[in-house]
Amino acid sequence: MAAIGVFCASSTRLAQTHLDLATALGKALGPRGHSLVSGGGCVGMMGAVADGARAGGAHTLGVIPQSLVDLEVADTASDDLIVTTDMGARKNIMIERSDAFITLPGGLGTLDELFEVWTTATLALHTKPIVILDPDGFYPGLLAWINEIATTEFVRTEALALVTVTTSIDAALDHIEASLNP
Structure with a gap:
């Protein structure tokens, strides 16, 4: 149905709840017919979401810069792995190849x-x-700050409506599906 780009931490020093969230999101993609576009790493939440996606039957596309391949953190189990020259190229390809973002x-x-x-x-x-998927209250400070600067017109208020914040995987995927199939 949709290629979903997932942005998340690649740190290896994360709480298990964050790794579990990434794994669960990945596992939810396949049964709903979605594929994963990830940053191409095999560590942290990035590795967990990719492993989860494959476990759930989803196709995985990883996009990773050569510098991270050289550090041996590439998700070599990806169905497709694109190696880029730098982080900017990685981001551009992820955006181009994704139909939606979480x-x-x-x-x-x-x-x-x-x-x-x-x-x-x-x-x-x-x-x-x-979509920002935030079941554990990671983003309220950032979102409050963005809402505050919107009152000063540094951020247009219309921009605030372009991001949906959810606390559940099902709500995130439901929103994406409804947006792509109005």
Whole structure:
């Protein structure tokens, strides 16, 4: 049905609840007919979502820069693995190859990816659904800050409606499916 780009942490020092969330999201994709577009890593939540997707029967596409392949963190079990020259090329390919996006907890790289798809949606460069899946309250501070700066007009209020925040995997996938099949 949809190629879903998932942005998340690749850190190896994460709480098990975060790894479990990534695995569960991955496992939910296949039975609903979706495929995974990931950052191509085999560690942290990124590895967990890819492993979960394969366990659930979903096709996996990993996109990873050569520098991370050199560190031996590539998800070589991916059905398809694209190796890029740098992080910017990785992000561009992930955006091009995804029909929708789900952001899980993560650090600066995850936020960079979220803001890239959010910004490009704000500029009407795409109309792909963007979901933040936040069952454990990871993002309220960030979202409160964005809502606050929207009152100063640094962020257009219309931009706020381009991202949906959910607390469950089913709600995230339901939103994407409804958005892609109105």
